[in-house]
Amino acid sequence: MQFSDMLLKLWDKGLLQLGIWETVYMTQISTAIAYVIGLPLGVILHITDDSGIYPVRWLNRVLGFIVNFFRSIPFIILMVAMLPVSKLIVGTSLGNKAVIVMLVIAAAPYVARLVESSLKEVNAGVIEAAQAMGSNNFQIITKVLIPEAKPSLLTGATIAMVTILGYSAMAATIGGTGLGQIAIIYGHQRSNPDIKWICVLLMVVIVQIIQICGDKIVQKSDKRARQ
Amino acid sequence: MIEIRHLGKTYHTRERDIVALEDINLTINDGEIFGIIGLSGAGKSTLVRCINFLEVPTSGDVVIDGKVLGQLSRKELLKLRQSIGMIFQNFNLLEQRTVLRNVCYPMEIAGEKRDKAVARARELLKLVGLEDRERSYPSQLSGGQKQRVAIARALATNPRTILCDEATSALDPNTTRSILDLLRRINAELGVTIIVITHEMKVIDQICDRVAVIDQSHIAEEGRVSEVFTNPQSQIAKDLIIPKDLTVLETTGGRRLRLTFDGTKTDAPIISQMVLSCQAPVNILFANTRELDGVMHGHMIIELPSDPQQADKILVWLKNSEIKWREER
Numbered sequence: 001m002q003f004s005d006m007l008l009k010l011w012d013k014g015l016l017q018l019g020i021w022e023t024v025y026m027t028q029i030s031t032a033i034a035y036v037i038g039l040p041l042g043v044i045l046h047i048t049d050d051s052g053i054y055p056v057r058w059l060n061r062v063l064g065f066i067v068n069f070f071r072s073i074p075f076i077i078l079m080v081a082m083l084p085v086s087k088l089i090v091g092t093s094l095g096n097k098a099v100i101v102m103l104v105i106a107a108a109p110y111v112a113r114l115v116e117s118s119l120k121e122v123n124a125g126v127i128e129a130a131q132a133m134g135s136n137n138f139q140i141i142t143k144v145l146i147p148e149a150k151p152s153l154l155t156g157a158t159i160a161m162v163t164i165l166g167y168s169a170m171a172a173t174i175g176g177t178g179l180g181q182i183a184i185i186y187g188h189q190r191s192n193p194d195i196k197w198i199c200v201l202l203m204v205v206i207v208q209i210i211q212i213c214g215d216k217i218v219q220k221s222d223k224r225a226r227q
Numbered sequence: 228m229i230e231i232r233h234l235g236k237t238y239h240t241r242e243r244d245i246v247a248l249e250d251i252n253l254t255i256n257d258g259e260i261f262g263i264i265g266l267s268g269a270g271k272s273t274l275v276r277c278i279n280f281l282e283v284p285t286s287g288d289v290v291i292d293g294k295v296l297g298q299l300s301r302k303e304l305l306k307l308r309q310s311i312g313m314i315f316q317n318f319n320l321l322e323q324r325t326v327l328r329n330v331c332y333p334m335e336i337a338g339e340k341r342d343k344a345v346a347r348a349r350e351l352l353k354l355v356g357l358e359d360r361e362r363s364y365p366s367q368l369s370g371g372q373k374q375r376v377a378i379a380r381a382l383a384t385n386p387r388t389i390l391c392d393e394a395t396s397a398l399d400p401n402t403t404r405s406i407l408d409l410l411r412r413i414n415a416e417l418g419v420t421i422i423v424i425t426h427e428m429k430v431i432d433q434i435c436d437r438v439a440v441i442d443q444s445h446i447a448e449e450g451r452v453s454e455v456f457t458n459p460q461s462q463i464a465k466d467l468i469i470p471k472d473l474t475v476l477e478t479t480g481g482r483r484l485r486l487t488f489d490g491t492k493t494d495a496p497i498i499s500q501m502v503l504s505c506q507a508p509v510n511i512l513f514a515n516t517r518e519l520d521g522v523m524h525g526h527m528i529i530e531l532p533s534d535p536q537q538a539d540k541i542l543v544w545l546k547n548s549e550i551k552w553r554e555e556r
Contacts, residue, residue: 126322128315132308133309133333133384134308134309143335147324148321148322150323223323
């Protein structure tokens with residue numbers, strides 16, 4: 001069977017559309033939840049640093065250790081190790097719900113570091129000016145740090161989303177669906193390399209779309225280079 | 228009135244303690260333009276940050292209108308800072324906000340209503356001459372324009388005092404002059420007290436009423452600008468007024484005299500008269516004079532001719548004149 005025939009056949013069956021949808025949906029939900037946890041965590045890591053606006057050394061060290069700990073575990077191991085946690089949170093250790101829990105656990109510490117490094121780029125002089133004008137720390141975070149770091153934060157979000165998309169392909173291991181599952185079950189386990197490559201191709205297209213959209217949004221949000 | 232009492236600041240590092248300021252005593256009156264001059268590393272930036280407690284002094288206190296800053300709660304301190312504007316060498320504008328929203332920022336912090344804040348911001352942009360740039364972003368402005376926005380922002384909450392930390396050091400001479408003129412106008416029209424930190428004598432000379440010279444963590448000298456300028460007492464003040472690289476100038480090795488003009492002689496062409504009546508040439512090595520209220524202030528260093536007879540003629544002429552002078556080595 002030709003490669004293109006295979007593509008059409010899978011498309012007619014609706015298998016690929018479903019796979020794309022599931023992959024995109026899992027990636028987006030996981031990225032969103034990862035930011036709900038990772039953004040405040042990144043802010044806390046930044047402000048409690050010795051050079052931050054609210055230095056708390058012990059808290060910074062403890063959070064830093066936890067973040068590093070989770071980032072050291074390979075995703076495939078983390079997924080298996082966190083099965084009980086998933087059961088606790090969403091009541092199951094199988095399927096897409098469990099996958100989202102795993103993706104969030106893996107991505108949130110990564111997001112926290114991305115956020116922290118974006119906030120570090122904000123000019124210290126601007127923060128000093130905000131302090132001199134009588135801003136409290138909450139105002140500095142919400143009105144100075146985050147808005148000034150916005151383009152960099154969005155660049156980070158694009159990177160995070162692509163990384164999470166890559167992780168989601170491993171989800172088939174615990175019964176997750178999406179393009180990863182199609183590639184592994186229909187392609188790899190049933191020895192059909194064409195299906196495997198169709199899935200890879202679609203992943204490439206999705207990554208490109210995310211990256212191009214991300215770059216456009218960043219460009220539009222950055223007021224520094226506009227002439 | 229701002230009083231700085233026995234203020235000291237020591238930074239503790241693992242290796243050693245670094246004394247940035249020691250026993251600083253200054254009183255800055257309402258409505259004056261007060262200059263603090265010193266070389267880099269003298270402690271002047273630390274001092275200005277102690278005035279609004281961006282840096283907390285390790286000893287002594289700052290008293291602003293009767294409020295002892297060290298005794299204020301965090302909340303009270305933030306409130307007090309809203310009444311002290313500050314402008315910086317690098318402008319420190321919010322890059323992702325328009326000019327208008329930059330000027331609105333301090334009013335947002337103070338809880339001002341949005342439409343009121345916008346109206347006031349427009350008023351201030353007009354005052355600094357940037358009413359047509361309110362939609363621009365800082366990256367689209369020149370250095371001088373950015374500093375004007377920063378000044379408008381500093382004025383937004385009707386402060387009684389503005390602190391200027393090397394506010395013109397990143398600007399070219401023409402822009403520097405226009406920014407200094409703007410500061411002087413704000414001082415005259417709004418009665419805002421202005422504290423200027425700089426390493427440039429010309430900034431002090433152009434706008435300040437009084438000056439403190441800071442050197443190696445201490446105040447070396449303090450007084451009215453005209454006094455310090457015409458009769459510097461400390462070595463550091465002399466160095467700042469008369470550049471050290473003077474000796475690099477090629478000279479014939481003759482004796483040098485420093486002439487001081489402190490208002491005694493006005494419009495008479497003194498040097499010409501001296502040269503003509505003595506029939507002896509002099510070499511002008513350095514001159515820094517200016518007119519203050521119609522009279523001449525400043526210094527001039529001249530080199531006497533190597534011929535001792537001609538040199539004596541000039542010395543005699545000078546002794547009979549009203550000019551103050553002394554021999555330089």
